[in-house]
Amino acid sequence: MNKAVFLDRDGTINVDHGYVYKPEDLQFIEKVPESLLRLIKADFLLIIITNQSGVGRGFFTEEAVNSFNENLISQLLEKNIKITDVFVCFHNPDQNCDCRKPSPKLIFEAMKKYDIDPTRSFMIGDKESDVLSGNKAGVTSFLLDKDQDFSIITDQILQLNDE
Ligand SMILES: [Zn+2]
Numbered sequence: 001m002n003k004a005v006f007l008d009r010d011g012t013i014n015v016d017h018g019y020v021y022k023p024e025d026l027q028f029i030e031k032v033p034e035s036l037l038r039l040i041k042a043d044f045l046l047i048i049i050t051n052q053s054g055v056g057r058g059f060f061t062e063e064a065v066n067s068f069n070e071n072l073i074s075q076l077l078e079k080n081i082k083i084t085d086v087f088v089c090f091h092n093p094d095q096n097c098d099c100r101k102p103s104p105k106l107i108f109e110a111m112k113k114y115d116i117d118p119t120r121s122f123m124i125g126d127k128e129s130d131v132l133s134g135n136k137a138g139v140t141s142f143l144l145d146k147d148q149d150f151s152i153i154t155d156q157i158l159q160l161n162d163e
Contacts, residue, residue: 001117004084005039005157006107006134008125009050012144014072016126021052021060021068026075035154036081042161047110048086049123049133051101056092065090084114101125102132107139122157124150 010016013036015027036046052065069086076083087106091097099105111118123134123141134141140160142153 001115001120002045003043003120003161004045004047004110004114004116005121006110006123006137006139007046007048008101008123008127008130009048009069009072009086011126012124012130012150013048019054019059021054021064023068023071026068026072028075029150031149031151033076033079033081035151036076037079038154038158040081042158044121044157044161045084045114045116046082047084047114049101049106049110049130050086051089051129053089053092053100055090056095062088062090085110101127102129102136104133104137107133107137111137120161122160124153124157 007013010020013029013032015029017025039046054060055062055065065088073083087110089097089099089106091100118138121139123130123139124144125131126144131141131143144150
């Protein structure tokens with residue numbers, strides 16, 4: 001089985017400008033690309049799990065989200081960082097879908113699709129809903145807060161991975 005690090009997108013990998021969707025909004029957070037590369041070298045699959053309620057709210061289209069994601073993926077690939085897949089909830093909260101985080105549904109879908117062992121996998125996000133979704137999926141989950149940068153969480157994951 002594979003192991004993975006599930007990643008929130010806005011506010012975790014790239015700067016959250018609030019409903020990020022324009023190509024020029026893509027700005028990686030400091031230390032994130034080099035940290036992702038360390039995870040790749042430790043044989044983790046990297047999978048993005050993102051709520052994009054701006055689609056459900058009518059602010060932008062699914063196509064805009066998909067092309068933003070493709071651009072993000074290709075920019076990371078240039079740094080030898082492969083994002084295996086991106087799973088998106090396009091709904092707004094009023095639609096009461098079953099895929100929006102804190103639901104673990106998209107993580108479960110990813111685990112099934114890529115044969116991922118939750119006990120060797122992790123979730124990183126900047127919101128409580130990310131941690132809740134990861135915990136419900138049975139993966140060790142980390143909340144990024146203002147004092148904790150991505151590289152420190154990466155250190156912790158790599159340490160746990162070695163145990
Ligand atoms: Zn949804």
